[in-house]
Amino acid sequence: MQTATASDMDPSAEPTVVRLDRTAVNEARSILYKAYRHEPTFHYLFNERKPGYDRRVRATIRELIDLYFELDQDAIGLMTDDTLVAVAFLGDPALRLNLARQLSWRLRMMLTAGFASTRRYIDYHQQIRARLPAEQVHQLPLMGVHPQYQNRGYGRLLLEAVDRLCKDNPRGQGLVLDTGNSRYLPFYESLGFRNLGEIRMGDLKEYILYRDARPQEH
Template sequence: MSDGNDNKNNFEPVVVRLDESARNEAQSILYHAYREDPTFQYLFDHRRPGYDQRVRATVRELVDLYFEHEQEAVGVMVDHTLVAVAFVGEPELRLNLAQQLSWRIRMVLTAGFASTRRYLEYHEKIRGLLPQPQAHQLPLMGVDPKYQNRGYGRVLLRAVERLCEDNPRGSGLVLDTGNSRYLPFYESEGFRSLGKIRMGDFEDHVLFRQLSEARPAASAAPS
């Protein structure tokens, strides 16, 4: 990891680009961020034994996939501690997730066939909602629970937006959330709804932001 800001106050959030040396820290943050996520709980059946293992396996395989394909990964550090991470997929990668044969095999072996199938079906539904194919994807983003509600989620999201703006291959950014309490936060950042995906007794929201749009004024972030 490198930030080039060694002289900054250690307690100020610093955006860093992540490499594979941050793999374990990133996996830990994302596991704790997604373990209580309604979408993950539905897709990986939290009522069935082995849920924690399926979440860990899925996070691990996704992180490995994005590093393997040399996708962008950014994080926020506070006092030399990584507190938030995000993986950004180029416009084509998440759309072709079902075609990643080695990834699918690893997922089946670690998360199970049923969970892998549901996960792929879920992403195919997201694909059907996209306004145009050239959109960056934000499949993994999380803040360490110990550091939530301090604005680091907004710092991280804006770093992702700047990263995508510098890449002309995509004109927008797509993300999704099964937690409706985050919707005001994303809306304040200029995201609009593309639609909803029914996930049992709740809905997963698919959101899109055109990167050419002016960023709205900041407000308190939920994480």
């Protein structure tokens, strides 16, 4: 697979949902880096004002993707014209991942992203875990659309594919994701997500959002 470029784009191409394996690692890293590097959450977590910000973001995305593949979690993407343009990594309800206990991951993070960024990221992750519903839920820690393919409805298509995975897993009762960008809230609300709560990160609010995996019966 190849990473999207301007010359690759075909507005009429119909996207296809695909399952990702390790052959897609480089493409997934590139898409998520481009999707996340300007997000407020990453600016705060990895201190954009300090030299080496891009390196810390790349290292964190790399280590998180590698961890989710090591744990054999679901990873899907959208393809157009043999080009991967969007990706999502989904945590199984039984996982309820605790990064503080992932010792090899912590070591790799400290060696690549640095001690301060690793500690800040783990604290952020622990605050989200503390606000998860009591029931078993899927978590969506990584999702992004290549910037050149945004505003085409691909994010909605990707979340619909994630929703189908959640509904196919009888252990999960819902889906949790988070965002520090308030302009995304109307989009998520239009898809049935509701706010579980907020966490403070400096001057930033991080919104934790939840949607039932199955519609309620009336």
